[in-house]
Amino acid sequence: MNREYSETPRMKNDVDHLPPVHQEELALATRILMDEFTVAISRATQPWKKNGKILMIILFGSFSRDDWVDEPENGYQSDYDLLIIVSHKDLTEIADYWYVAEDKIMRDAAIARPVNIIVHTLDEVNRGLKRGEYFWVDIARDGVVLYDLPGSELAAPMPLTATDAYEMASEYLAKQLPAVDRWLKLAAVSCAESETDPEWAKNAAFNLHQAAETAYTCYLLVRSQYVPRSHNLKFLRSLAEDREPRLVEAWPRATKLDRRRFELAKRAYVEARYSAAYAIDNEDLQAIRAAVTSLRDMVATVSRQWLEGLRQKAEL
Numbered sequence: 001m002n003r004e005y006s007e008t009p010r011m012k013n014d015v016d017h018l019p020p021v022h023q024e025e026l027a028l029a030t031r032i033l034m035d036e037f038t039v040a041i042s043r044a045t046q047p048w049k050k051n052g053k054i055l056m057i058i059l060f061g062s063f064s065r066d067d068w069v070d071e072p073e074n075g076y077q078s079d080y081d082l083l084i085i086v087s088h089k090d091l092t093e094i095a096d097y098w099y100v101a102e103d104k105i106m107r108d109a110a111i112a113r114p115v116n117i118i119v120h121t122l123d124e125v126n127r128g129l130k131r132g133e134y135f136w137v138d139i140a141r142d143g144v145v146l147y148d149l150p151g152s153e154l155a156a157p158m159p160l161t162a163t164d165a166y167e168m169a170s171e172y173l174a175k176q177l178p179a180v181d182r183w184l185k186l187a188a189v190s191c192a193e194s195e196t197d198p199e200w201a202k203n204a205a206f207n208l209h210q211a212a213e214t215a216y217t218c219y220l221l222v223r224s225q226y227v228p229r230s231h232n233l234k235f236l237r238s239l240a241e242d243r244e245p246r247l248v249e250a251w252p253r254a255t256k257l258d259r260r261r262f263e264l265a266k267r268a269y270v271e272a273r274y275s276a277a278y279a280i281d282n283e284d285l286q287a288i289r290a291a292v293t294s295l296r297d298m299v300a301t302v303s304r305q306w307l308e309g310l311r312q313k314a315e316l
Contacts, residue, residue: 176218
């Protein structure tokens with residue numbers, strides 16, 4: 001790979017471009033994350049954990065770029081996306097160190113929109129920058145530092161050539177799109193079976209969740225070479241739509257019924273398998289199936305257009 005390093009990124013360190021209410025929400029979310037992390041490691045005995053540190057908290061996505069959407073009447077509002085960089089790989093475990101903080105943020109009435117977090121070590125982030133992965137290069141270019149420990153620096157990005165990006169994206173699309181189709185095929189069988197045996201409805205819901213998750217994973221890998229370690233469909237949707245607004249069209253969200261059906265799909269990853277209280281009827285299944293099928297087709301379209309743009313840049 002014939003690539004040259006860019007200059008070390010000089011990231012913004014204030015959110016003055018945001019209205020005061022958003023600045024206050026982000027400051028509160030940052031404080032909760034810092035405080036709960038301190039509690040999580042306070043009784044540690046292992047040196048790496050006892051001395052664990054948050055090195056940086058970086059706002060990325062639409063609120064860092066100043067192109068967020070705020071249309072609650074249409075069921076669409078941009079989320080806050082935060083990258084937390086920590087001093088040890090084990091500190092990236094959401095369930096062990098970040099679940100309480102996420103829950104507190106979600107329940108805090110002073111924070112009016114979802115806060116999505118991803119947690120990585122500095123080595124992981126810098127490795128991605130040196131590989132030129134678009135996701136990390138975009139953060140280095142557009143992100144806003146909300147907190148940083150002195151001495152913590154991002155590596156200089158080493159942007160991918162169009163040829164390298166085209167080859168990587170092509171491989172991701174060739175692998176992931178057929179996986180979406182397999183989940184949709186399983187969902188179709190489960191939907192058909194549910195007409196005579198209602199227990200199949202939960203299988204159908206889970207399969208549709210997996211189809212949607214894989215579709216978003218497909219696009220994120222094609223577009224940015226990164227997907228978070230998350231099964232949260234809303235988070236994946238937010239990341240994908242942030243990079244490609246046309247994907248918004250796949251999921252109707254203007255009505256309460258539309259939003260309820262998306263929540264049914266989102267909850268299916270856990271509840272359709274493990275909760276006796278989870279219930280979904282055929283009408284909901286068919287509506288969700290139509291949305292996921294639309295999502296699959298849009299992902300295929302926008303991914304191929306992205307690939308064609310890379311191919312032209314690479315002059316292949």
